[in-house]
Amino acid sequence: MRRSLFSTTIHYLLLLLAIIVVGYPLLWMVTMAFKPYPEWTTVSGFTWFPKNPTLQNFEFIFYGRAEGLVVSLDRTIIGPLISSLVTSILGTFIAVTTGTLAAYAVTRFGVAQSLPLSVLQLRLFPPLAVMIPVMVMWAFIGAVDTWWGLSLIYGIVTLPFSFWLMKTFFDEIPIEIEEAALVEGCSYARIFWRITMPIVMPGLATCSLFIFILNWSDYLFALLLTQKEWVTLPVYMATLTSAMGGQMYGMKAALGVIAAIPPVVFGILIQKHLVRGLTFGALKQ
Template identity: 40%
Template sequence: MPKRPLTPLLALVLLVALALTLFPIFWILMTAIKPPTDWNAAPAVWVPSEPTLINFRTLFDPEAIGKYGVGGVSESATAAVGGSIFASVTATLISVSIGFFAAIGLARYARINRFTPLVILSGRMFPPAAIAVPFVIIFSATQLIDTYLGLIAIYVAITLPFATWMLKSFVDEVPREVEEAAMIDGKSRLQAHLTVTLPLIKGGLFATTLFIFILNWSEFLFALVLSYTNIETIPVRLAKYVTATAGTLYGVQAALAVLAMAPLIVVGFLIQKHLARGMTFGAVKR
């Protein structure tokens, strides 16, 4: 199929779309290096004349921003960053590990019909707010509220369907014959899947892991309703930068947002070529 020529009108449309897409990122980056005097300036300050890293320092030294006469920042973001890393990484590893064996079962030992994707992914079809209250009730009864165990459990529950079906699409591309050859050589079914199938889909496994990490890293609602004082994540911490004297600390929020976005942007570039294939749900067969 011949490529469509890039006309001036199409180039203009793409340029406008790119500008609209990148503007929020640009604004966050500029706000992160603005001093407090520029946060609410009228007219708005697009690019600060005196950029500063005080907002980034305030994340880990709450008293740093005091030299601008802004107070009320009482807690460091260290716990939130550490909590996000621990919960996201742990939940991702568990979700992908379970998802791999579930994908093997679906691809090799189960009869798949057209309703199977609907059944597996049905949990993701409901808005999080609709299932948050039942989870709060269940976790309260089991004393999992405000614990990393509870937070990791909910992360696994909401990402496992994605992990399973993405990995299944990669397992479907591995010929059964290579696994059968390994079993003829004396390996068990489990050994064949671990020593043959797993290495062959390592690219897909890596892409799925990164995608699931993005979902866990950026999750807000469940982290908010399931945490109080013992645990905290970056999205929850972002909502707490409001003081009685200075109002919303936009610069500090933007600084934390930049730190939160950095791994996601890198991850996004790494997995973009794999996502389309991983999200086809095995619809295209060999």
């Protein structure tokens, strides 16, 4: 009895510690986003919550200027926000579609048995090791600073994650289900779309969210493959930091709050599939 009580206490203490570790940066970011300029400088001292809440920081990044501030921005958040949404969504679509089809072909038909390890090689090298040839190729085909060039590299880089995650989900589906449908006269395409995909939909949703977050938070590829037209939010945040001398914490916090919204909304939209997708096959006997 005492041992059980002790274990439960330790469990909840560790859970509380994890919540504090994860929640502290989020609390700091959200509260800092609504603080006026004097409250997020070292002059007035640190406060947990804003004494005079304001939307000044959001106004600054959306309009390039704000009342009470003498500085201004040449670029607002609108362009980078659209760039991040377009490239992240298209990159996720490319990776998930290609990875799903390839994983199903390998799992069910034994096509290209060496493909899993070949795909994995895309992640064995650090990004910096492959960026020089990628930049040369992208410059040759005119893909630098374009929406399709950045979307394509996002799809290629995250393809191994999509392939291996979906292969794991397909491996958990008993092949007897598809064989029974095949005996009843279903074609392979109909089996895939009408039987297999509805079963694996939770895994597909989980895979899509994971890859979207990877693309959404990418900094290196966007930094090296964009110049002016298709700058994404992470690159824009770095520009904001350097332009403001690293002192505009309120504006950066406001930008962080806005950047956190799309993944959260995406997660809410697929939440009915998310929990099942994270535990897919865990209870298989």
